[in-house]
Amino acid sequence: MTQYRITLLPGDGIGPEIMAIAKQVLQVVGRQFDLSFEFTEALTGGAAIDATGEPLPPETLDKCRDSDSVLLAAIGGYKWDNLPRHLRPETGLLGLRAGLGLFANLRPAKILPQLVNASSLKKEIVEGVDIMVIRELTGGVYFGQPKGIFTTETGEKRGVNTMAYTESEIDRIGRVGFETALKRGGKLCSVDKANVLDVSQLWRDRMGELAKEYPSVELSHLYVDNAAMQLIRYPKQFDTIVTSNLFGDILSDAAAMLTGSIGMLPSASLGIAGTPGVFEPVHGSAPDIAGKDLANPLAQVLSAAMMLRYALNQPQASDRIEQAVMKVLDKGDRTGDIMAPGMNQLGCKAMGEAIIKALS
Numbered sequence: 001m002t003q004y005r006i007t008l009l010p011g012d013g014i015g016p017e018i019m020a021i022a023k024q025v026l027q028v029v030g031r032q033f034d035l036s037f038e039f040t041e042a043l044t045g046g047a048a049i050d051a052t053g054e055p056l057p058p059e060t061l062d063k064c065r066d067s068d069s070v071l072l073a074a075i076g077g078y079k080w081d082n083l084p085r086h087l088r089p090e091t092g093l094l095g096l097r098a099g100l101g102l103f104a105n106l107r108p109a110k111i112l113p114q115l116v117n118a119s120s121l122k123k124e125i126v127e128g129v130d131i132m133v134i135r136e137l138t139g140g141v142y143f144g145q146p147k148g149i150f151t152t153e154t155g156e157k158r159g160v161n162t163m164a165y166t167e168s169e170i171d172r173i174g175r176v177g178f179e180t181a182l183k184r185g186g187k188l189c190s191v192d193k194a195n196v197l198d199v200s201q202l203w204r205d206r207m208g209e210l211a212k213e214y215p216s217v218e219l220s221h222l223y224v225d226n227a228a229m230q231l232i233r234y235p236k237q238f239d240t241i242v243t244s245n246l247f248g249d250i251l252s253d254a255a256a257m258l259t260g261s262i263g264m265l266p267s268a269s270l271g272i273a274g275t276p277g278v279f280e281p282v283h284g285s286a287p288d289i290a291g292k293d294l295a296n297p298l299a300q301v302l303s304a305a306m307m308l309r310y311a312l313n314q315p316q317a318s319d320r321i322e323q324a325v326m327k328v329l330d331k332g333d334r335t336g337d338i339m340a341p342g343m344n345q346l347g348c349k350a351m352g353e354a355i356i357k358a359l360s
C-alpha cells in the first residue's frame with residue numbers, strides 16, 4: 001500500500017464544507033486503489049488569525065513542508081478585510097506560496113459539455129474551449145522591492161510596487177509553459193506588455209530564447225490587453241498560456257469565467273521537484289453562502305484529483321474521480337451555482353454523496 005501524508009488547509013467561508021467532501025472522496029478512492037492517506041489539518045487565513053493572531057502560523061508552514069502534498073480550500077472573508085495588510089488572510093496565502101517556493105500556478109479552464117450553457121458567452125464561442133493558464137506565482141509586482149507607502153519630501157504619500165523578474169525566474173516558468181504545451185496541444189502563447197514595460201521585454205526575449213529548445217512547440221506572443229480581448233473574442237485559439245504573476249491573476253479569472261462556472265475549476269501551485277505542491281479551487285471562500293450547505297464542492301474534489309495526478313503520480317485514481325464528477329453531471333445533478341432548468345438541485349452534502357456513489 002502506498003502511503004501519503006496530506007496537509008489539509010480548510011481555511012474560511014465555505015472552505016471547511018467543501019474540504020470535508022474532498023477528504024471523503026480521497027478516502028474512498030484510497031480504498032479502491034490501495035493508497036493510504038494520512039491527513040493533518042492546519043490553520044490558515046482568517047481561521048488562523050482568529051486562533052493565533054496571524055494568517056500563516058509557522059506550524060502551518062512546517063506541516064505543509066513536512067507533507068507529500070497540500071490541499072487548500074479557500075481563505076478570506078469580510079470579517080478580516082479591514083485588518084492591516086500583514087494580518088490579512090491574503091498575506092497568509094502569499095506567505096504559503098513564497099514559503100513553499102510555489103512559482104508555477106496551473107489554472108485550467110475547460111468547458112464541460114454538460115455546462116456549456118452556463119457560460120455568459122454564446123455556445124459557438126465557448127464549446128470545446130480547453131485552456132491552461134500558467135501563472136508565475138512568486139515574483140513580479142506581487143513580491144518586487146521596493147514596495148510600500150512612503151512619504152515624499154513634499155509630505156505627500158506615494159505608493160510603490162515594483163514589477164521585476166530575473167532571467168532565471170523567467171526561464172523556470174517559461175520551461176513549465178513549454179513542457180506543459182508539449183503534453184497538450186503544442187501551442188504556447190506568452191503574454192506580456194513588452195510595448196511598454198522593460199520587465200516584459202526581458203520576458204519576451206527569454207521566451208524567444210527558450211523556444212529554440214522546444215522546436216515542436218509553436219510559440220506566440222500577445223500583449224496583455226489584446227490577450228484579454230482575444231479570450232473573450234475567440235477563446236478556442238488558445239491552448240497553453242504562460243504569463244507573469246499579475247497578468248496571470250487577471251487573465252485566469254477571465255479564462256475561468258468562460259466556463260461560466262468558477263465553482264468547477266481546480267488549480268495547482270508547484271515548486272521545484274521534491275517540494276510539496278498546493279492544490280486548490282480557483283474560486284474564493286464565498287462567505288455569503290458559508291455554512292448554508294449551498295456550496296459547490298466540485299472544484300475542491302477536482303483539486304484532489306489534480307493532486308493525485310500531478311503530485312502523487314496516481315493518474316488512475318485521478319481519472320476515477322474526474323469520471324465520477326462527469327457521471328454526476330450527466331445524471332443532471334447540479335448545485336445552485338450551475339443549476340439549469342430541468343436539472344436536479346442539490347446542496348453541498350448531497351452533491352458529495354452523489355460523487356461518492358458514482359465512485360463505486
Ligand code: IPM
Pocket residue numbers: 090093094249
Ligand atoms: C488568486 C487570488 C489571490 C491573488 C489573492 C487572494 C491574494 O486572487 O489566487 O488569484 O491575487 O493571487
Ligand code: MG
Pocket residue numbers: 249250253
Ligand atoms: Mg485572483
